[in-house]
Every structure is written in C-alpha cells, then in structure tokens.
Amino acid sequence: MMLHVYEDQLSGFELKGNLKEDVYRFLVHGKCPKTAEHCMKVGEEAGRLARIVGTDPAAAEAAGYLHDVSAVYPNDRRIPIAIQLGIDVLPEEEVFPLIVHQKISKAMAEHIFGIKDVSILNAVGCHTTLKAHSSLLDKVLFVADKIEWDQQGTPPYITELLAQLDISLDHAAFAYIDYLCQRKETLKVVHPWLRDAHEELKRQLF
Template sequence: MDYVDFIKEYHLDKHKNLESNIADFYRQTNTLSTYRHCWDVAKEAIKLDNWFKEDLYIAGLLHDISAFIPTSCRLEVSQALNIPILEEEQEFPLLLHQKLSAYIVKKCFKINDAKTISAIKCHTTLRGNFTDFDLALFLADKIAWDQPGIPPYLSKLETSLNSSKEAAALVYIDYLFNNGIKIIHPWLRSAKEELEAK
C-alpha cells in the first residue's frame, strides 16, 4: 500500500454517518484490533469529562487511526505529508503516530475541531499547557491500554483519580520515567513539569 496516496485519496461514504465511516476505515486498513482498543478508549474518555462527551467519544474512536502505517514507515510518511518532526520522533518513530492520526482525522474525516485535533495529537505524550480535553483522552488511553493484561500502574492511577485527573496523569508519567522509558519526548517532559508544579 502507498500510505501517502491512500490518505490523500481517501473519501468518506456520504451515505453513512461518521461512526460508520470510522469503522469502515479500520476495516479497510485491516486494523480492527486497534478499533476495539479505540472503542474502549472512547468509552473511558466520556467517563472522565462531563462537558464534551460526544467530541471525546469521537476523539477516542479516532486517536489511533494511523495504526495501519507500520512504525518503520512513519518517519517517511510524516515527511511526505509535511508533518513537523522533532528529533526524538526521528529517533523513535513510534511516537509519530499521534501526529499522523491527527493529520488523518483532518484530511480523511474532515474534522477540524481544534480541541479534538489537539487531544489526538498529544494522546501518547500529553504536553505542556494541556487542556482538560487533552487530559481526558490521554488518561483514557492509559486506562484502556492496548497491551495484554492489566496495566501495572492502573490501581494507583485510578486511586489518584479520586484526587484529580492531573494527579492520575502524573502517576502514569512517573511510571514511565521509573521504568526505562526509551526516549523522553519534550512534550512529555513539559507535561510532567506542569503537573508537578500543580
């Protein structure tokens, strides 16, 4: 598959609603396991925010929409799409999936809602000056993680949610820093500093 051409030439089915088009995209790209993860994240996200449930649900469904692009191709695809790439993302292209997903959401699904794009773009790393919407999607992705078994940080994270979403986010980020994180993305570092300051 030519990933760049696929993205640029993709068309929604005008006879279907957004949710059906999202499901079709995952089917067409053979990433239904990712769709199941995204469904779980969407359900968790709407539990975490009382104001933007519909938008958070859609952001949850779409946050990993770029999963069909193999990690080995993400740098090349990002360059071809003129997506700004940080040095850390060049070293560890897995991290580019959040920016690629945001690009696909705008290009293929015609969603230009700033809060939705922002949250998808930083759902893995969070970032400084994050919004409540960013934080809800970030946490939902960590609660409904895409690995087998129960996340090792989950119990502590859920307990911290009783205090605040910020405290819960710091639990996850501290877990990363204490367990051999490969690359420290600058957005993650700035989020950690902001959370610690709060």
C-alpha cells in the same frame, strides 16, 4: 487537501457519515481490527471521563475514536508519511517512530474524517505524550487511552492511576507520566512533550 498521501489506505473505502462506524470500518479495512476495538473503548471511556470532569463528552468520544487511526501505517512508514504531511518530526520521534503516530492521527482526523474542531484535533495530536499547557480534553483522552490500554494483560500502573483519578484528572495524568519517568532508563526515548507535562503537573500539584 492532503488526500493523495492516503491514497493506498483510502482505496476501496467510503465514508458513510457516522464517525464511530467510519473509524471502526476504516481500521478494519486497514487490517487493524484490534486497534478498531481499542479506539471504540477509548471513545466510550473518554466520554465517561468528560461527563465527570465537565467537558464536552461528544468531543471526547470523537477524539477517542480517532486517536489511533494512524495504526494503518506500520512503524517503518510513519516518518516518511509524517514528512509528506509536513509534520515537524522531532529527533526523539525519528529514533522511536511509534510516538509520531499521534501527530499523524491528528492529520488524518482532519484530512480524512473532516474534523474541524481544533480541540479534538489537538487532543488526538498529544494523546500518547500529553504536553505542557494541555486542555481538559487533552487530559481526558490521555487518561482514557491509558485506562483502556491496547496491550495484553493488566496495565502495571493502573491501580495507582485509578486511585489518583479519584482525586483529580490531573493527578491521574501525573500518575502515568511519573510511572514512565521513574523508569526512563527502560524507555527508548523520553519525548520532550512528556517531560514538559511531567514538570508542569509536578509544579501544579505538589
């Protein structure tokens, strides 16, 4: 068990046994109230999408609640924490540590919140970039997170994403990734998982 790594974040915090409430309290305890609200919204949206596409809504909700629990660690602590947890850190993640948060959230979901369901853990672990050979649950969480984005204002890609969602979940996932890839000169890095997902979906859909 890796709980010693999270000692500072767990000080004064106690799990009560209700995942949704525990995640919300954990993030507020870690001074991330906006992320707490975001995670609740993503959990609800993931559950809604899961019912539409025919995958487990409870698993989708759990993945949504958990996906950003690593927000309690600021960017400058993410690479050291990832290394402590034995996470494989890619060169792109070293350049832009924000992206490694998906892998840290996966570890925290297992270690702190006791998640054993590999499908939930895997979805949390690729919710920012997606990846090739992703599961239905991976895509549900990925798209839910983009619909309920955590920035100010309206997402610039949302009209196209929602239009494509009327066709399929895969089309919606592709719409967002393609939006990024068309603007890759403006990105700090292009994560290899994102690039792989883009190529795979493009082959499958077009």
